[in-house]
Amino acid sequence: MAFEWSNEEESYVPVESPGRDALIVLIDVRRSIFDLSDDPSKTWFQTCIDMLVRYLKSKVIANDNSLLGVCFFGTKQVKNINSLDHVYELQEIGYPSARRIKQLTELVSPKFNFEREFGSMASTDQVSLSNALWHCSLAFANAGLKKQDTQTIWILTNSDDPSAGNADERNRIHEQFKNQLELHRTLNLFHMPPSSTSSFDLSSFYHTMFYDASNATAPDTADGLAKQAAFAIHTYEDMMEESLRKRYRKRRLATLRFSITKTVKLSVEVYALRVRQMKPSPVHLDAETNVPLQSVTKWLCNHTGSFLTSDQINTYLPYGGHRVYLTKDDMVQIKRFDAAGVQLLGFEPTSVLRLHENVRPPYFLFPTDEDIAGSSAAFVALHRSMTTKDKVAVCRFSMRDNSPPRVAALLAQDEVNDDQGQVQPMGFQVIFLPFLDDIRPLRAPQQQATSTQVDAACQVIRSLTLSTMPSFQNPELQKHYASIQALALDEDVLAFDDKDDSTLPDAAGFARKKVVAAVEAFKEACGGDELHKESVKRKVRPDHAYVEPLRTKAYSGAVQC
Incomplete structure (x- = not known):
């Protein structure tokens, strides 16, 4: 069998398993949530459901392994694990599916009577948010999650104070909030304008647990636990934009050593901030059972017709008209150039970078102290120095032990924030440079x-x-996914024209x-x-x-x- 080199430029498999994202969405369904939003044709409840439907569709399209649960609090009807008051679990934690999307879509149908099905408490009634958070703890515990899986809670409300001034309920909410953070869970608050005022007063209750995400810094609470982000939702577009920002979690491709010298090393994480989206490959199913088929490759001998085992198959490279046979150990050694990592070669002015010499999409480096303590401080010092001197770092870059080394330039990127939070992180863009053999004079x-x-x-x-510069959507992908969506949800009209x-x-x-x-x-x-x-x-x-x-x-x- 002829030797074939793997092409890292065309396809890359992440070297780290990132785990699953588990999300529970808590919606405050007291009567104020049914007031009209900025769009006269939609209530805030319809806006929340539309956001969830779009979120689920995006997860289905991306073939994501994320988990989602939807829960109402402020209902008269009760449905949850421990029969907690004012809590109704609409969808338990599970994978996105067409059935779940249909169930959510029915909630905003003109024929659906929310009051009859669930019952909605008055806007001034005290609602037990502590029970809702307690239910989230029980739901996460029963979901069979692993250590590397992330757990997130979204709270959607347009009520300033769910406790209605009750001191005992406030203490219970703070205790549940503290428990969630100790279990390494993330909480986000999406607040909409109350019916009686034009703005949501975060200081009336939630300020002790959440901070305004439009501010660049997140202060700590009194007991040392970090406050969580709160996002202001004023329009339908705000809701869609904020959910889109948090829809995809950046997953690291690898953790590498950044070697400044032989004795000075940093620990950095590698990310791909731009990935080309492709149509998913079709899955072959058994015609009778609909079970996915697993393809198995077997090699046959030309002379005997018998199946060959792996030790009976040789690999060769043609050289001078002859076949040079290689063992498995030979192949491993040929593919191995050096240990994976980033090795500094020197510094050059930023002006040496040419746009037309960027041979592939760049990676992004961000520091981490998990492997080497103090990496973040050293990384920031190097970043600021390069920014001040307008320099780029020329490095030897290897993603894996068996991947060929590349020459890359590390371009410092500053952090950028807007009124909704971070837009651009601080770190290094890994700009891959061409070798001399890659340049063709024309x-x-x-x-x-x-x-x-x-x-x-x-x-x-x-x-x-x-x-x-407008944002362009890939029309081929949009039409492809719209066709699949129409088949899965029995829709007569495609969502894409x-x-x-x-x-x-x-x-x-x-x-x-x-x-x-x-x-x-x-x-x-x-x-x-x-x-x-x-x-x-x-x-x-x-x-x-x-x-x-x-x-x-x-x-x-x-x-x-």
């Missing part, structure tokens, strides 16, 4: 343009310059007088109507036109067959 004849043609082209560019293709040119924008005039001027400067003339192609003789003369020459002996 000697193509250059055409000289006149100053009139250049000015006309500049006018076209100015007339079509975008004010902001060809008119929604954002990659198509803006017909209205190109029809503007300024753009039309600039394009016509550019056309005239570059040849006018001559641009529309098709090049004259040489007529291709049909195959039979060659066959007959060749047959005649073969019969006459002029051509030896």
Whole structure:
């Protein structure tokens, strides 16, 4: 069997198993949640359910292994593990599915009567949020989660104070909050405007447990436990945007040693911030049982027809017209170049980086103290120094022991925040540089343009310059997933229309007088109507036109067959 090199550029399998994400969404369903939102056609409850439906669809599309549970608090009906008051478990922790999406969609149907099915408490009634948090603890404990799985709780409400001033309930809520953090769970508060005021007063109750996410820093509570993030939701778009930000958890690809010298090493995590999304591969099922089929490859001997075992299969490399056979140990040693890690080679000015020499999507480095204590402090010091001096670090980069080393430049990236929180993290972008063999000199004849043609082209560019860079959705993926969604949910209409293709040119924008005039001027400067003339192609003789003369020459002996 011929030796084949693995292509790390085309496909990469993460080296660390990140575990699953388990999320429980708590929705305060007292009557104020059914007030109209900024959209007169939707209530805040409908906005919450729409967000959950979109969240579930995204998880189904991504073939994610995340778990989700939905629970109401503030209901008259009771349904949970321990029959806790005011708590109704709508969906227990489980994988996203079409059945769950249908169940949520029915809640916002005009025919659905929420009061009859669940019962909604008055907005001023005291609701037992402590019972809801207690239920979350029981649900996580019974979900069979592993140590590496993350556990998160979202609280959706438009009530400033769920305790209604009751001191005992406040103490119970704080105790449950403390217990959740001690179990390494994350809590997020999504608060919407109350019906009686224009803004949500975080200081009335939740400020002791949550901080405003629009602030860059998160202060600690009095007992030393870190406060959790609270997100202000003012519009329907805010709800969708915040859920989208938290929809995907960045999973590290590996933890590597960053060697400054032989005696100075840092511990860093490697992330892929940009990953090309592909359509999932189809899964073959047994026609009778619908059980996924597992493919098994077996090798047959050409001479005997018997199955070959792994020790009966040799690997070779052609060399000088001969086969050089390799053992498994030989193959391991050939593939191994060095231990995985990042080795500093030196520093260069940032100006040496050229955009056209970025040969593959970059990775991202972030410090961690899990492996080497003090790595974060040293990492930040190096980062600030490189930013001040406008330098990049040239490194030898190997993701795994058996992956070939690459030369990369570490470009310092500063942290950027907006009113909703962090937009860009602090760290190093790993810009992969080409080897000398990767550069191909291109000697193509250059055409000289006149100053009139250049000015006309500049006018076209100015007339079509975008004010902001839009976000494009992949129309192929959107249509593919919309078709699957329609089949799974028995929908008659696709959620994607060809008119929604954002990659198509803006017909209205190109029809503007300024753009039309600039394009016509550019056309005239570059040849006018001559641009529309098709090049004259040489007529291709049909195959039979060659066959007959060749047959005649073969019969006459002029051509030896």
